Amino acid sequence: MMEAPRGSDEWFALTEAPLPVGAVHDWAVAPDCGAVVVFSGTVRDHAEGRSDVVALEYEAYEEAVVPSFRAIAEETRRRHPGARRIAILHRTGRLSLGESSVVVAVSSAHRPVAFEAARFAIDALKESAPIWKKEIWRDGEDWGTGAHGIVSPAEVGRGDRS
Numbered sequence: 001m002m003e004a005p006r007g008s009d010e011w012f013a014l015t016e017a018p019l020p021v022g023a024v025h026d027w028a029v030a031p032d033c034g035a036v037v038v039f040s041g042t043v044r045d046h047a048e049g050r051s052d053v054v055a056l057e058y059e060a061y062e063e064a065v066v067p068s069f070r071a072i073a074e075e076t077r078r079r080h081p082g083a084r085r086i087a088i089l090h091r092t093g094r095l096s097l098g099e100s101s102v103v104v105a106v107s108s109a110h111r112p113v114a115f116e117a118a119r120f121a122i123d124a125l126k127e128s129a130p131i132w133k134k135e136i137w138r139d140g141e142d143w144g145t146g147a148h149g150i151v152s153p154a155e156v157g158r159g160d161r162s
Helices: 021-028 064-078 113-126
Strands: 010-016 036-040 054-058 084-091 094-095 100-108 129-138 139-143
Touching: 010 021, 010 064, 021 036, 021 100, 036 113, 054 084, 064 084, 064 129, 084 113, 100 113
Parallel strands: 010 084
Antiparallel strands: 036 100, 054 094, 054 129, 084 100, 129 139
């Protein structure tokens, strides 16, 4: 099992192993924080235009993923200065229905910052991390819909991208 980093306010990982959602929450708790928001994205049985998804498979440009997670955390802290601990973990490989594919956690002194920062971090991950999803159905498979170019975390939500 993956272990939380000691002495750090950041936890980033890309792994084929199941994600330790509870451990991420416990790690994010800090004495000066009254709020922890944990987002866990799970594999569901449907996708746009399909009702027969049986699994997902994730691939990543591994050497670039953790640096992109660091950039997301930096931008999260820039936009939400009260964010304390930030965790971003993502799975690769084949995942079954109900498994967690991604976990993002943010702690802060107060809940508005934790909610807003966690929301930004997961949205930024979807737009700026080099991770791709393949949907697997009963009778076939294909890369997920809605693919787009990777952008810098600073561009997320700005509407000024070309």
